[in-house]
Amino acid sequence: MSLEEVARKALKIVKPSKLEERRLKRTLEKALLLARREAERIPGVVDITLEGSAAKNTWIKGRAEADIFIHFDPGVSKAELEERIVKLGTRIVEKLGGKPMLMYADHPYVEGTVNGVTVDVVACYRVEPPGWRSATDRTPYHTRYVLESLKPGQEDEVRLLKGFMVGCGVYGAEIKVKGFSGYLTELLTIRYGSFLNVLREASSWRPPIIIDLKNHYGSREEVLEAFQGSPLIVVDPVDRSRNVAAAVSMTRLSEFVLASRLFLRKPSLRFFRRKAEKPKISDIKRISKDRCFIYAYFKLGEEKPRDVIWGELKRSEEGMRKALERLGFAVYRSGSWTDESRRCLLIFELDKLMLPRFSLHKGPPIYLKDWEHFLDRWIREGVGPWVHGDRLYALRRREEVSAVKLLRGELMSGGISVSKDLMGYLQKAYIGSDLGRLMKAADRDERLRGFLWSFLRARPPFL
Amino acid sequence: MSLEEVARKALKIVKPSKLEERRLKRTLEKALLLARREAERIPGVVDITLEGSAAKNTWIKGRAEADIFIHFDPGVSKAELEERIVKLGTRIVEKLGGKPMLMYADHPYVEGTVNGVTVDVVACYRVEPPGWRSATDRTPYHTRYVLESLKPGQEDEVRLLKGFMVGCGVYGAEIKVKGFSGYLTELLTIRYGSFLNVLREASSWRPPIIIDLKNHYGSREEVLEAFQGSPLIVVDPVDRSRNVAAAVSMTRLSEFVLASRLFLRKPSLRFFRRKAEKPKISDIKRISKDRCFIYAYFKLGEEKPRDVIWGELKRSEEGMRKALERLGFAVYRSGSWTDESRRCLLIFELDKLMLPRFSLHKGPPIYLKDWEHFLDRWIREGVGPWVHGDRLYALRRREEVSAVKLLRGELMSGGISVSKDLMGYLQKAYIGSDLGRLMKAADRDERLRGFLWSFLRARPPFL
Structure with a gap:
């Protein structure tokens, strides 16, 4: 197929159907009407508009979104704006028949799903560029620019x-x-x-x-x-x-x-097309054979906005990756996963699960003044010291060599820079290297199975 | 004790006793007399002298040496000189009652032990500096300089x-x-x-x-x-x-x-005082616990001069060390040993005995032209490839991960730069990582036990 041919056929995949379009329009009209009515009583509201892909006619099949923007007078304080948008958004989503969820970007907003359409009720200030008061103030200008261009x-x-x-x-x-x-x-x-x-x-x-x-x-x-x-x-x-x-x-x-x-x-x-792969546990077992993993699996006590938990997970992943490298492991890859409700996973692929019991400790050249300190210390512990070339060396014996135990120890002592809010969970998390336990959880959760499969295959979806 | 006091007492350790001195003198006189008589018939011999520590009165207790130098006319060819000194030296040592051994430095010489004295019969050319024709020609000048100074x-x-x-x-x-x-x-x-x-x-x-x-x-x-x-x-x-x-x-x-x-x-x-340590096998076992070694143990088919076999061992040790590092092992230390007759040992302390089954393969940045080659290759073998930052990566599966098998393979394929004369022996050598087999040999050989102990302690004798 030529490029143009493929593009033409792809349009059928990405373009919403007439039915979908009508459904979105209906939800939009209802939502806007409701928003206007409910906002009447709210002081400081100066306008209500539709933004985002629906306003620009660029949404793709299966991703219909209604971004209802409530414009506030700049005289309203940020705290007042936040309080009012949470109340208003909750009421609108409820009245539309959705379940309101508090989300958080620069400031809070309310999300709900109504007839297969994601409805977001978002606050912004009515300001002239570049006098932005909040991150969402630019959005109406974005919409206008795209529609014009x-x-x-x-x-x-x-x-x-x-x-x-x-x-x-x-x-x-x-x-x-x-x-x-x-x-x-x-x-x-x-x-x-x-x-x-x-x-x-x-x-x-x-x-x-x-x-x-x-x-x-x-x-x-x-x-x-x-x-x-x-x-x-x-x-x-x-x-x-x-x-x-x-x-x-x-x-x-x-x-x-x-x-x-x-x-x-x-x-x-x-x-x-994202391949709708349905990996089996046996596939996951096969592909993970002879490889070394360490992971932390835990459940949150409370739900958090998507971006908040993903931010915490990614930061913790980075901290744990660095800690593992500091401990002497090579981290080939790492990944985070959450069901965006309670369950969380941080997983790392390592070169090995055990450090060597003895490690080489390179001392100073004997011609520098540190020689005596090194000699005194290592003649008491370890193997050696000996001289090679102009330097002193010794072998240091490690008390603990297991990746799992070392990582747990670092978490307990707070020696890892993880997200503060996750520290408590990580300290109580299941830390393991045997994927068996994880397989059990994956057996019950198709999304976790999907994540594990793509983490283990280690290929972007287009390859 | 003060420095001077220790030095005074140490003199008793290093200075030969009157008895020892007399014994050396007697052996010297006999050897010189014999050498003069035997050399009379040898064409080209112009002088016979005593050199070395005996001539300079600087030998230490237990190390009495008689270095008999046979001076040849520079007109004698090197081949003739070598032939004549071997014959002459052998006869002298035999007549003194010793067992002649052929040694080799720059050119051959003959060694034997007589009444506890090491007798060396060495050839040199009678030349004026700096017209040296062989490495030993300087020795008489060294003796003269030291005696004068x-x-x-x-x-x-x-x-x-x-x-x-x-x-x-x-x-x-x-x-x-x-x-x-x-x-x-x-x-x-x-x-x-x-x-x-x-x-x-x-x-x-x-x-x-x-x-x-x-x-x-x-x-x-x-x-x-x-x-x-x-x-x-x-x-x-x-x-x-x-x-x-x-x-x-x-x-x-x-x-x-x-x-x-x-x-x-x-x-x-x-x-x-070199501590006269008598390590027991149990000591060696204790100190080697939890450490990783790989070694090659073999027997030569023929005896070789000391320095020849040591040179070959040291060169092979270096080659094998580099090969092990190339294979992915960290070599903490290495050592060679020989009983200076037939038995030889090369030993290496490693960080581990097994490589990780999977290793990280860092590919090119996707913005360089190698990207396609890397992608094509690794999409067929291994895990991945994936993108991290601007680079491609993949995991490569190793077929063989055992240090012993990898080293044996490298030796067989000639992939290690070892001494040419030892290659055959090394290919048939016992290559192992379990010290058990070595312990058995050490059980029968006190010198091997001593070497293992000092290799494992990894300290110079003065520490």
Whole structure:
């Protein structure tokens, strides 16, 4: 199949059906009507609008979202705004027949699912750029910019790009993914005109990449100076100080570049379809054979907003990874998982489960003044010391060599930089190296099984 | 005890008794007489002299040596000289009642033990410096220089220094030790006047050390240029192009420096006495517990001169050490041993006996052109590939992980740079990691037991 042919067929995968469109419209109308009625009594509310992919006609099949924005007068304090949006959002979602969940980004918002549509009730301040008072204040300007800039028909190009990114596992700016946001896909489409052109450009990207649609900056150097360390810099057309791609990690960017190259070389619909793999426990056992893992498995006492728990998990994963490396293990890979309710898993693949009982301790050259201290100490403990070349050496005996026991010890003594809120859970967590216990939990939970399978296969979904 | 007191008492340890002196003298006289008589018929012999420690009165207790030098006319070819000295030396040693052994340095010489005295019959050319034709031609000049330069009584200072070096394990220029030669101890004594002064100087040495008794060179830079890489440079008074300390390794030099410091800080007779340790097999088992070793044990088919077999062992030890490191093991220490007859041992202490079954394979950044090759290869074998940061990674499965099997494989395929003459032996050697088999051999051989004990304790004898 040619590229164009594949793109045409892919559109059927990513474009919502008429039925889905009608369902979203109905939910939207109801939600807006309700929001207007309920907001009447709330002081400080100056407007109610629809934002996000529904407003821009760029949502993809199965991901219908209604982002209801409640605009507040800048005179309202942040604390008041937070209190009012929580109350209002809860009431709206309830009246729509959904179950309200408190979410948290820069400030709290309320989410609920209504007729298969994710309804978010979000607060923002009605301000003029660049007088932002909160992170959501830019959103209405984003919507306006995209509506003004996307040419008719380009909505479907955005959809193809989003669908491709979903299929390749790089879509989503949340901490769990650290990938591309919806707004970012829209800006890329505006910049390069079509889905295929975005891929053609991306396939020859070499970071750092700079996209400055409104020429806010005079030179590449100025941009790099302003957004140091970002592999992908897309200057926000409505805010020159913001990088729309700030969340995109080097890993996700590289995966997108790689996926683009592979798709252009051999176009296929599989890039748009997340394989619905149903791994069996026996598959997981087979693929994990002869490999070394250590993991922490625990249950939270209370539910937390998605992004909060993912943030805590990712930070803890990083801390534990460093601790394991400090202890003398090579960490080949690591991963986090949560059912986004209570169950959490941190898992690490290691080179070994036991450290050598004796390790080489390299001392100072005997011609430096530390020699005496080293000699005195190691003549009492360990093996040696001996001289090799101009240096002293000794063998140090380790009391504890088990990765599991060492990690548990470090957690107990607080020697690991993990998220403060998870420390208590991790100290009581099941720390193990035998996957048996984990298999049992995975036997009952298909999502955990899916995570384990993809962690063990260790391939991005497009490979 | 004060330094002087210890030195005085140490003299009793190092100085030969009157009885021993008489015995040496008698053997010397007999040997010289015999040599003169036997050499009469040999064409090209122009002189017969006594050299070495006996001639200089600097030999130490238990190490009486008679170095009989047969001086040849420079007109005699090297091949003729070698043939004649072997014949002559054999006859002399036999007639003295000893068992002649062929030894080899620069050229062959004959050794035998007679009444507890080591008799060496060595050939040299009668030449004027610097017209050396062989390595031994300098020896008579060395003897003359030392006899002219040592003040009366300084012979005992040399003896103390030799005894100290023997006790500390740094005496001997042969490959086995790579330490200080007798002539070197004499030059150090001439330079610094007394045993204690040599130690005082050595205790603050920091390599490279330069000693140029006859000021053959104009500056430090000139000397360093001429003898690059040597930690200790003692310019031969009779040959400006020769470093008397060329054999001294950095390790032996550092040990001597360390021993000097420790002795000056806390003088003791123990520096002169090699502890006559009689390790039991149970001691060896205890100290080797929880440590990882790999060793090659074999028997030579034919006896070889000491220095030849030690040279081959040391070279093979180095080659196997590098091979083990290349295979992924950390080599903490290594050692060689031979009974100087047939039995040989090469032993290595490792961090582990098994490699991890899976190893991390770091691929190229996806932005370099190798990405496709890496992807194609590793998608077929191993686990992954995956993207982390801007790079590709994969896990490679190792078929063989045992140190013993890997080392044996490398030996069989010739992938190790060992001494050519030992390759055949090593390929048929017993390669093991369980010390059990070695213990059995050590049970029957006290010297092997002694070697294992000191290898396992991993301390120079003065610590």
